[in-house]
Amino acid sequence: MGVKGKLIASVEVKCEGNLIHELFHIHAHHVPNISPNFINHFEIHEGETVKVGSVVSWSYNEAGQKRYMKQLIEDIDPDMKLIRWKAIEGDVLESYNSFTIVTSSEHEWTTWTIEYEKKTEGTPEPLVLLGLVLDMTKDIEAHLLKK
Template structure:
């Protein structure tokens, strides 16, 4: 089979993982201002903050094309600074039957975990998306360090 996959990447952040978690949890709407070339818009459709059950939607630029990702927040753990985002709509579901993104932060690291199931064997691994989120993470880090 080989249709299910898991990618994990950690990146060092000099501003501290807790600061990155704070942006993704409490100041998510600022990411489009921090990384305007990558993130066009962020909107909460249901709920008021990034909390379990909230439904959010990102509009992002991927290789010159605007795309969307609609997500439900499945878990938030403030102790481990982890948020689990399950894709429920948007462009990723054209290639994948399921896609979950887990962000976790500690000390000076931010870790991204992708859990996914490809629609076909020919579907590429989401390495471009992984590079994308790492780039946005570094832009957030630069923003926090320059404040």
């Protein structure tokens, strides 16, 4: 069994956090257009929108390299503005036995939690990926403020 870890980062947003939750829940297919430096492609493989049981994939840039992640939507809590995305395929699973990203929003804050289990003790913490989602959040915030 590998070493388990959890990274949590919250970023203050000037737009309401519920708008960011709504974007990921209903309009996630727009994220590549909103944040093209970080996200290249989004696709829903199973389900019509981001709902519990949906399977989605992302192509993204991590430290200058193209990456891919397919995720199962495990949980959506509309009251907590929370979505739990569990990796089921992709580059991240080369280094981690399990990898789950949780996004939640409240008032002026968006919080990203990455829960993971390393395959080996020498595997680095997923700090680069955490930085990517924080930068993507800033792009989304700027987009929502333009509206």
